[in-house]
Amino acid sequence: MAKIAVIGSGYVGLGTGVIFADLGNQVVGVDVDAAKVARLQAGECPIFEPGLEELLGRNLAAGRLSFTGDYAEAVPGADFVFICVGTPAGPHGGADMRYVREAARAIGRHLAPGRRTIVVNKSTMPIGSGDLVGALVGECAPPGAGWAVVSNPEFLREGSAVQDMLHPDRVVLGSADRAAAAAVAELYKPFGAPLVLTDLRTAEMIKYASNAFLATKISFINEVAGICEALGADVRQVALGMGLDGRIGPQFLRAGIGFGG
Ligand SMILES: NC(=O)c1ccc[n+]([C@@H]2O[C@H](COP(=O)([O-])OP(=O)(O)OC[C@H]3O[C@@H](n4cnc5c(N)ncnc54)[C@H](O)[C@@H]3O)[C@@H](O)[C@H]2O)c1
Known part of the structure; x- marks a missing residue:
């Protein structure tokens, strides 16, 4: 050990x-x-x-x-x-x-x-x-x-x-x-x-790229939430319908606040 x-x-x-x-x-x-x-x-x-x-x-x-x-x-x-x-x-x-x-x-x-x-x-x-x-x-x-x-x-x-x-x-x-x-x-x-x-730099970049991608997903669904509100659509069901697409996935598609780490 x-x-x-x-x-x-x-x-x-x-x-x-x-x-x-x-x-x-x-x-x-x-x-x-x-x-x-x-x-x-x-x-x-x-x-x-x-x-x-x-x-x-x-x-x-x-x-x-x-x-x-x-x-x-x-x-x-x-x-x-x-x-x-x-x-x-x-x-x-x-x-x-x-x-x-x-x-x-x-x-x-x-x-x-x-x-x-x-x-x-x-x-x-x-x-x-x-x-x-x-x-x-x-x-x-x-x-x-x-x-x-x-x-x-x-x-x-x-x-x-x-x-x-x-x-x-x-x-x-x-x-x-x-x-x-x-x-x-x-x-x-x-x-x-x-x-x-x-290598070192690739590992460091994997973390930043992962964080940036997750931030993009959250920011994206928050933008969509604003459009849904303006147009009378339900963002939760939009996220459900999008997230069931295996290429997109359901995680980090909940409109709300924040990301970190
Ligand atoms: N919290 C998360 O969800 C999360 C997730 C992934 C990565 N990270 C990353 O991990 C790192 C640590 O995050 P955290 O949330 O654990 O931070 P934290 O602020 O909770 O803890 C950091 C600790 O380090 C101590 N510290 C500061 N300088 C020191 C020194 N010179 N010697 C010894 N101890 C010292 C502080 O007293 C504190 O207790 C950050 O780079 C953060 O971005 C955090």
């Missing part, structure tokens, strides 16, 4: 941590929010996601999962370090990469010489970020430390995070280092999901 550090204990990091711990891996979650670390360590879930608190409690009790604010307790002994920090939209819509940069530098500083660590980017990051993370880790890593970067975008939805992570439609892994990507694939093997093994 693998030793895993998960940087960031939000929706993505906490979900990733509890699920890999439940599979028998040894997981340490790292977060800069001391209050969140204390709550998690006490078995208290800071977010509501069906099934999450139970998984948290079970794996804390089994000693397979712990939380800390200190990278030194998590990174030096890890085989895999997942970056799951936030990348919120900045004022012009671009991703704010400051937390990723901080995490990458801190990971680099705490890599152990003579050991090879696989850094896995799970945060949603612009195309090219895998190279940036690799460079920042390299700037801070001690002599003799080895590392590889793998992009592994996350597709969970808030509200069904645990189910989405336990039953992914696909697992996307991109890296210049195929052995590193294959090692991450082994972690995901128990889920039995289709695997897309590719």
